[in-house]
Amino acid sequence: MIDVSRLTATQIRDGIADRLFTAREVAEAALGRIEALDGQVHAFNQVTAELAYAAAERIDDAVASDVVLPPLAGVPVALKDNMNLLGTRTTCSSRILENYESAYDCTAVRRLLDAGALPVGKCNMDEFAFGSSTENSAFGPTHNPWDLERVPGGSSGGSAAAVSAGMATISLGSDTGGSIRQPGSLTGTVALKPTYGRVSRYGCVAFASSLDQIGPFAKTVGECALALNAISGKDPMDATSVDRPAEDFTATLAEGIAGLRVGVVTDLLEAEGCEGAVRDSVHAAAETFAALGAEVGEVELPSTAHGLSAYYIIGPAEASSNLARFDGIRYGHRVGDADDVLDLYMRSRAEGFGPETIRRVMLGTYALSAGYYDAYYGQAQKARTLIKRDFESAFERFDVLLTPTSPTVAFKIGERASDPLAMYLSDIYTIPVNLAGNCAVSLPSGLCPSSGLPIGLQIIGTHFAESTVLRAAAAFETALGFDPTPPLVREIQ
Amino acid sequence: MSISEEQVRHVALLARLKLTDEEVARLGEDLNSILGHIDTIRQLDLADVPPTAHALDVVNETRADEVRPCLSREEALANGPEVAEGAFVIPRIVGGGDAS
Incomplete structure (x- = not known):
């Protein structure tokens, strides 16, 4: 059986187009991985084998009739369980919606599937996306593939764990205060929160409508860019989605970052509660950016x-x-x-x-x-204005800003469960980005020397600067050469 | 600012949540702890700062007022906990008493 977790989305699509393997074999491999590991990880609330096989059959029929395949043809994708998809339940990991059957499709999901993706399941989350650990699920916590006794972050913890464990190549999460980026950080995956308005939220169960945004998880920056290509754009069903000229977010990834103005946010980095290893990792990342030709400076965001x-x-x-x-x-x-x-x-x-x-x-x-x-x-709302102004003035001097994604690496299940405030502090670096409506990506910046757990770097851009943020992330990713394979997966390979 | 048990009960009624006495006591503690942390925001002098409700400068997004496809009655009722004769069944809201 092919090991889909070793293939990128583009390798899967091209392998199917070149008849090296079929979309059905890809679906079998992803579902086989779920079968093998999800008993331990619990990334999924529902596995949708029938939908995955039906989508695979359409791709294999297209190959047989020599139709040009769409960009995500045959790519296994997992969806946070607050996104509607006909033929699935949409539970938000809540008892109140335990039996809710989707009545229509979420636009972002529909667009991902129209790009050829295979839906393998609906992912566990903190109930209604309230949380930073995926422990607040009515159906039990998700476990971090890097250490099963630890949380994967949240609220999109199931989506993050599914990609980390190779059960899906791309997944979708939603991010209101860090719910994509923080689990990305804790699971060593690449996680993108697009600019507010970049992606339609139609069909995604609303949490905070002035903050919510859908975005992708993947193992690489390039795959996040491909996913954003598929899901972004104006949708008449979401009045907050913004009409902008179509962009190919993969086009400039390899252009490098010579002369890019990179601001290290020093006051956030010095914030109380940030682990030393996390701080060190951001400083090391800043040195890498400088070595790649970026102009690295310092900036503060006091209102955050x-x-x-x-x-x-x-x-x-x-x-x-x-x-x-x-x-x-x-x-x-x-x-x-x-x-x-x-x-x-x-x-x-x-x-x-x-x-x-x-x-x-x-x-x-x-x-x-x-x-x-x-x-x-x-x-x-007035404080929100001050935070927005801080970012605006920082982006006059810098193209992108660097902070940690999370002040700590993955914590133990139960460790913060009884203290809501300690849990809320998990998101101090991600929240200001939502309040200002900016885009940001989290990607691995290395492993913590003492725990061996992944640390995430947050790269923040101004409104609609995803191409710049992703280009910076791609340059850093190439320089770092991080292996995103968690121990759980190495054991079975 | 500290929330009393009576206020917790009032807010629970506004939020349409039936709480037990233990939940009222625990939520009172939780809310006071959280409000204690975020209370600094009330002290800020922001009289001259305009509020931000929406991060982008998008205004008055409208669409043509046209009839479009929508859920059928059956689809709309499919998740209803109690459904009869093409409608959701609910407890009596008006009237009642002897006439029922």
């Missing part, structure tokens, strides 16, 4: 000190409003013995939502309630 506070007002406030739709009437869990409609709402929601979801809905409802709106939500 208010990022966590602003985020934990704006995020829950918008979430409390978005989650009002889960009322036990049109879909989802419903108590069977309600006294009246208020009792039906209150008990269906309390039974269906997990503890962190209830915490965020309560926090958001409080922040929006009479007498507190100006003190919290109003202030948070």
Whole structure:
């Protein structure tokens, strides 16, 4: 059997086109890997073998009739379980949606499949994307393929683990405050949060609508660029998606970074709680950028000190409003013995939502309630302006900014579960990017010398600067030569 | 600023969440701990700063007001917890009493 985890998306597509193997064999290999490892990893809530084989058959038919294959033909992809796909459940890892059958397709998913990809399954996540560890899933935690006793990060932890363990070549996650980049960092994968508006969110269950963005995970920068090619662009079904000329994000990846202005964000790097090995890794990365011909300097983003506070007002406030739709009437869990409609709402929601979801809905409802709106939500929106201005002035001097993605490497399952604040601090470097609407990629910058776990570097660009961010990431990736294969996978190869 | 148990119960009603007494007590502690951390934002002098609701300068995105395909009634009802005669079944909201 072919080992799909050793092939890039383009190698898979070209191998099928050149008749070295069939799309069906690729699907079998990916599903075989899931069968072999997902009992330990639990990256998936649902495996969609029938859909994968049906998509593979269409690709193999195209090969037989000499049709030119699309760019992601035969590439196994995994989808975060907050994205609708006909023929699958979309649970958001919540009891309240445990039996919810997708009624239509998410645009980003549809575009990925139209590019020829094979959907192998729906991935575990923190319930409704509330979390940084994938422990807040109603269906149990996902385990990090680098160390099964550790979390893969979150909230898109299942999508990250699926790629890391070679169960999918590309996966989709969603990122509201770091939910793509932080799990990317903790699993040694490449993870991209596109600019707000770059990718349609239609069909992705909303968390915080002014922050949410869909993006890809892959083992390489080039594959993330290919995935972005497929999923980006205006969608009439999402009014926040932006109409821009089509770009090929792979076109400039190999151009190098001579003269690129790279700013190391020193105040974030010195922040309390950042592990020494993480800080060292970013400094080493900055030296690599300089050696590659970039002009490396230093910059501060002082207003990002208010990022966590602003985020934990704006995020829950918008979430409390978005989650009002889960009322036990049109879909989802419903108590069977309600006294009246208020009792039906209150008990269906309390039974269906997990503890962190209830915490965020309560926090958001409080922040929006009479007498507190100006003190919290109003202030948070103003702080958001300051953060946005900090980035704008930094991008006058620099093309891209460097920070760690996560202040720590992957932590143990259970370690932060009882302390919401400690968990929230996982995202101090990623949150400001969402508040300002910028794009950013996380990619491995090496392994922690003491734990052997991956460390992630965050490269931030201004609005719609994905090509620049990805070019910087590709140059660094080539210079570093990181092997993204986790020990779990090396054992079976 | 600290949240009282009574406020937690009020917010839970607004949020349509039936909480047990233990949950009210625990959420009170959690919310006070989180609000304690983010409270600095209330102290900032931001009187002259405009709010940002949306990171991009996109305004008034509209579409043509045309009839387009949408979910069929059967598709829309397919996930309904209780469905009858082409509609969602809910407990009585108005009326009731002797007339029911």
